Amino acid sequence: MIEDELLIAYADGECSVSDQLKVEQALRDDPELRARLEQHRRLAARLNAFYAPAAEPPVPDRLTALLRKQEADVIDFAAAREKRTTRLPGWGQWGAIAASLAVGVLAGQLALAPRGAVVESHEGRLIARGDLAKALDTQLASAQPGDAHVRIGVSFQDQAGAYCRSFDTVNLAGIGCRKGGEWQLPVTHSASDAAANGGYRQAASGDALVMQAATAMMKGAPFDPETERQARDKGWR
Amino acid sequence: MATERFEEEMLALLPRLRRFARSLTRDQADADDLSQLSVERALKAREQWQPGTRLDAWMYRIMRNIWIDEARARARRAQTFAPEEEGLSVGDDGHEAIERNVEMNDVDRAMAKLPDEQREVIALVLVEGLAYKEAAEILEIPMGTLTSRLVRGRQALVQMLEAA
Numbered sequence: 307m308i309e310d311e312l313l314i315a316y317a318d319g320e321c322s323v324s325d326q327l328k329v330e331q332a333l334r335d336d337p338e339l340r341a342r343l344e345q346h347r348r349l350a351a352r353l354n355a356f357y358a359p360a361a362e363p364p365v366p367d368r369l370t371a372l373l374r375k376q377e378a379d380v381i382d383f384a385a386a387r388e389k390r391t392t393r394l395p396g397w398g399q400w401g402a403i404a405a406s407l408a409v410g411v412l413a414g415q416l417a418l419a420p421r422g423a424v425v426e427s428h429e430g431r432l433i434a435r436g437d438l439a440k441a442l443d444t445q446l447a448s449a450q451p452g453d454a455h456v457r458i459g460v461s462f463q464d465q466a467g468a469y470c471r472s473f474d475t476v477n478l479a480g481i482g483c484r485k486g487g488e489w490q491l492p493v494t495h496s497a498s499d500a501a502a503n504g505g506y507r508q509a510a511s512g513d514a515l516v517m518q519a520a521t522a523m524m525k526g527a528p529f530d531p532e533t534e535r536q537a538r539d540k541g542w543r
Numbered sequence: 544m545a546t547e548r549f550e551e552e553m554l555a556l557l558p559r560l561r562r563f564a565r566s567l568t569r570d571q572a573d574a575d576d577l578s579q580l581s582v583e584r585a586l587k588a589r590e591q592w593q594p595g596t597r598l599d600a601w602m603y604r605i606m607r608n609i610w611i612d613e614a615r616a617r618a619r620r621a622q623t624f625a626p627e628e629e630g631l632s633v634g635d636d637g638h639e640a641i642e643r644n645v646e647m648n649d650v651d652r653a654m655a656k657l658p659d660e661q662r663e664v665i666a667l668v669l670v671e672g673l674a675y676k677e678a679a680e681i682l683e684i685p686m687g688t689l690t691s692r693l694v695r696g697r698q699a700l701v702q703m704l705e706a707a
Contacts, residue, residue, distance in 0.1 A: 311694050318668065320675050345701045350669050352704065353566075356650040357670045360565035361558040366575055369557055372582050373550045494558075515672035 308332050308339055317346045319514070347521075354522035362492070363431065424456075424475065425491065434482050434489035442471055442482045442489045446538060448531035460520055460528040461537065469542040472520050479516045481523070484542040493519040549589060552598050553582065559671065560602055566666035567610050569651045577613070581606040603671070604681045607663055614659065653703040661696030668693055 308329055315321040316329040333340055424438035434442055441456035450457060459472035470483040480494035495515050520528075529537065560581065564574035584605055585592070592601055647655070654662055667678040679689040 310698060311690060314694055314697055315675075315690070318675070345705060346697060349697060349701050349704065353650065353665070353669050353700075356648065357562050357566050360571070360574065361562035363558070365557045365561065369561075369575065369578055369582060370554060372579070372586065373554050373557075514674070518672045 308336075310342075313339070313343060314346055317343060317350070350518070351522040354519060358492070358519075363427065425478065425494070432491040432494060434491055438473065438475065438482070439489050442473065442484075443542070444538065446531065446534055448534065459516070461534045462520065462524045462528045463526065464523045465525050467525070469537055470520070470523060472516050474516075481516060481520055492523075549592070549598075553585065553602075556599055556602060557582075559599065560606060563603055563666055563671055564606060564610075566654065566670050567607065567663065569647075569655050577606060577610055580609050584609065597677075600677060600681050603667065603673075607681065611659075649704060653700050656703065657696055657699060661692045661699070664689060664692045665696045665700065669697075 312321065312325060312329060316326060321329065333343065424434065424436045426433050426435045433439075437455050441454065441458060445451075445454065445456065445458050447458045447461065455475060457474045459474060461469065461471045464470050464483060468483045468485050470481055472481045473479065478494055480491050482489035482491050484490075493516060557578070561574055561578050564577040564581070565571060568574045568577055581602060585602060588605070592598070654665070657665065663682065664678060667673045667681060668675065673681070675686060675689055675693070679686050682689065684692075
């Protein structure tokens with residue numbers, strides 16, 4: 307008999323490997339237990355869908371105004387980050403000596419950072435641009451270049467039938483959905499928490515959020531490599 | 544953390560903070576007020592923020608504490624001004640008032656019926672997607688307390704929403 311506490315921990319991805327195996331074993335033999343698990347998954351999906359609009363733009367001006375005193379023209383945090391990084395190459399004017407000192411540090415950053423703005427805010431919606439849009443268009447999860455700036459996670463169709471793909475970059479994780487010829491970003495999660503800890507992603511909770519959102523949005527199963535390839539070749543339409 | 548950086552990260556957090564506020568308050572206007580108060584308090588208390596620890600967890604904690612104070616204040620006002628038989632009680636609107644409010648969505652109505660301590664756990668784990676351990680730290684409760692509140696809250700919501 308699997309108690310609710312264990313079943314819920316399983317649904318939330320919070321149980322040990324041995325408990326996980328135990329639950330999966332029980333799920334195979336017990337349709338009633340599968341039904342209970344489905345109830346809890348439906349609940350999570352329903353809450354996610356219900357509260358998702360509260361996290362969507364536009365954020366009221368009175369909130370952003372509190373934080374935007376110095377940079378009034380910044381559209382969103384991605385643009386803010388972009389502004390800062392584009393200032394970096396200013397070291398050119400210091401000449402070759404400064405450049406050679408800086409190059410070790412910068413090489414690491416520039417190699418990892420996507421080029422160009424990757425996110426743009428348009429009529430209150432976040433849209434993928436640049437390398438991010440390109441990766442969402444073309445990159446297959448099953449064949450990612452080793453040095454890819456953007457890593458693609460799962461591809462799937464949402465309840466409305468739109469093609470969606472989860473992604474991860476150094477700065478940002480999220481989900482892009484193909485709508486109106488663009489990749490809209492209904493879910494984004496900044497890697498800001500990681501930056502304070504030495505500049506690298508503290509992946510677990512950001513990725514978990516994105517995966518949870520993907521699970522809630524998904525109609526049916528995530529695509530297998532073949533379906534992903536076919537969808538890409540048809541231009542995600 | 545540099546000043547500019549702090550503000551930038553707070554901006555990036557705003558959507559999630561608004562969502563957490565929305566699930567705590569069950570009302571968008573209250574949620575935005577709560578978000579504003581939380582950001583203001585955070586800006587005043589930024590010296591207490593320790594770089595290297597998580598800004599989101601710190602903000603969730605600030606927000607949740609402001610909301611607890613507000614819910615208590617509302618409860619006191621309700622006790623002072625409303626006769627008890629009208630069913631207006633503490634923090635949430637009271638079950639009868641909730642049943643009367645046909646405009647409310649099923650999810651809001653179900654969340655409103657949960658005890659505060661279960662609702663905040665549901666909000667952090669199921670809506671915000673935090674790990675159990677992270678949620679327990681924000682709420683400053685032991686893991687066992689967190690999981691038992693989560694289980695009871697989940698069971699109650701399943702019952703209310705699947706029946707509806």
